[in-house]
Amino acid sequence: MENLNVMVVSGSSRDNERLQRMLSQAGIRNIRHCGHIREAEQQLLREPVDLLVCDIQMPDGGGAELIAKVHAGVRRGELADAPMLLWHSAAGKLLQESHVRLAREAGFNYVWAAHPTMDDGECAQFLRQVELARAAMAEAARVNGVPGRLGTRPFSEQEVIEALCSKGNISIDLQPQVRLSDGVVVGAEALARCMHPTRGNIRPSVFLPVVSKLGLDLLLFFHVLSGVISTQQALNAKGVRLPISINASAATLASPNLVREITMRWDKTKLERSLLVIELTENLEPEIGLDLMVALNQLRANGFDIACDDYGIGISSLKMLSAMPFSSLKLDQLFVASMLESSRHYEIVRSSILLGKELNLQVVAEGVESTRHVKALREMGCETGQGFGLYRPMAPSRYIELARQVPEEWSARGAGD
Structure with a gap:
C-alpha cells in the first residue's frame, strides 16, 4: 500500500487525524489533507491521486460539489478519470447511499461509504477492497485503455x-x-x-x-x-x-x-x-x-x-x-x-x-x-x-x-x- 496516493477532504480535524493514523499504520505514506473543496480541486488538477476520501457534509458546498468538479474536469479533458472514492461521513444511511449513487453516476467506478467510527479492523477490510479494485483497474488499463489514476493525459x-x-x-x-x-x-x-x-x-x-x-x-x-x-x-x-x-x-x-x-x-x-x-x-x-x-x-x-x-x-x-x-x-x-x-x-x-x-x-x-x-x-x-x-x-x-x-x-x- 506504500505507493497508494490518498487525498483526505474533511473539515473535521479529529476524524481526519484518526483516519490518517489508521491509513499510516496500514503502510500508506502518501496522504494529503484538504480542508476545503476549492483547495482539493486545485490539488487534483496538479497531482494524481488514487483514493479520494471525502466528508459528505463539507462546509463549502458539501462533498457533492467536489464530485461535480471532478466530473467536469474529466469532461473538459483536464483529468483522465475519476479516482476511487470513500465517503467518510457521519451522515445517515439514506444520505450516504444517495451520495454513493451520485458518485457512480458521475463516473466514479469504485465507491464506498463508512462512518467516522470505523475501527482498525474495518479499515483493514476496506483497504483490502481498495487493493482488489486497484488490481481490477490495472487490468482494465491493460485490456481496455482505462487509466488507473488521475493525471494521465486523455486522448484528444x-x-x-x-x-x-x-x-x-x-x-x-x-x-x-x-x-x-x-x-x-x-x-x-x-x-x-x-x-x-x-x-x-x-x-x-x-x-x-x-x-x-x-x-x-x-x-x-x-x-x-x-x-x-x-x-x-x-x-x-x-x-x-x-x-x-x-x-x-x-x-x-x-x-x-x-x-x-x-x-x-x-x-x-x-x-x-x-x-x-x-x-x-x-x-x-x-x-x-x-x-x-x-x-x-x-x-x-x-x-x-x-x-x-x-x-x-x-x-x-x-x-x-x-x-x-x-x-x-x-x-x-x-x-x-x-x-x-x-x-x-x-x-x-x-x-x-x-x-x-x-x-x-x-x-x-x-x-x-x-x-x-x-x-x-x-x-x-x-x-x-x-x-x-x-x-x-x-x-x-x-x-x-x-x-x-x-x-x-x-x-x-x-x-x-
Missing part, C-alpha cells in the same frame, strides 16, 4: 479520429455470460475496441461519442457484426452453439434496410438466427417511433432475439418494455454492482427480476463483481450473470476456448467479496 478527438481511420485498429472483445447455478458459459456480449497506433487502447466511453459525432455508428455496427459472424463460424466448427449479442442504438436500428442487411449477412453463414441477439442500448429516452418498432418486430419475426439493455436507467424503460417484442432483459450494472451496499438498488434489482419472469423474459444481470453478488442474484431467482466477477472481456480466440470448457468447480472469479 483528433487522436481518436486517427485511430478510427487507421486500418486494423477496430476489433471486438467478448464478455461471457454465465449460468449462475453452475458457472457454465451460456453466451457472450460483443464489445467494440479501438487501438491508437502509438498510445494503445482507447476507452469505449472516449471513442464511441466520436463515432456518433462522425456518423459512423452504422459502419461500426456492421464491423462488430462481421467479428461476431467469424466467431460463430469458428464455434460452429467446434460444435458449440451459443448466442452472441451486439449493441445497437435506436437510431442505428431505425436505419433504412438495416434488418434486410443483417438477415442477408447472417443467412450466408447457414447458422441459426437465434445465435444472434440485438441489444437496444439507450441511456437517454429514445423516441419510440414507427421505424424503431418496425425494425424490432421484423428482427423478432425473422428469428433473431432482442434484448432490452441497461434496463432501469432510461426514463422510458417501462414504456419500451411494454411496447417492444423483447426476448430478454439486461439489468443495468449501476444497480447490480451497488445492490449489496444500497437497499434501494437491491429492491430495484429484485423487483426487476420478478417483472422479467412475469413477462417470460430471460433476465441477465450485468455488473456481477463478486461471489456475494452471485449468491444474492441466485436467491432472487436470476439465472444469468455478466461482469468482471465472472469473466472480463476477452479476445474471440480465448472465448472460443472457454466456451468449450465445463467448469470443474463453480466460483466467481472477479474482484472478490
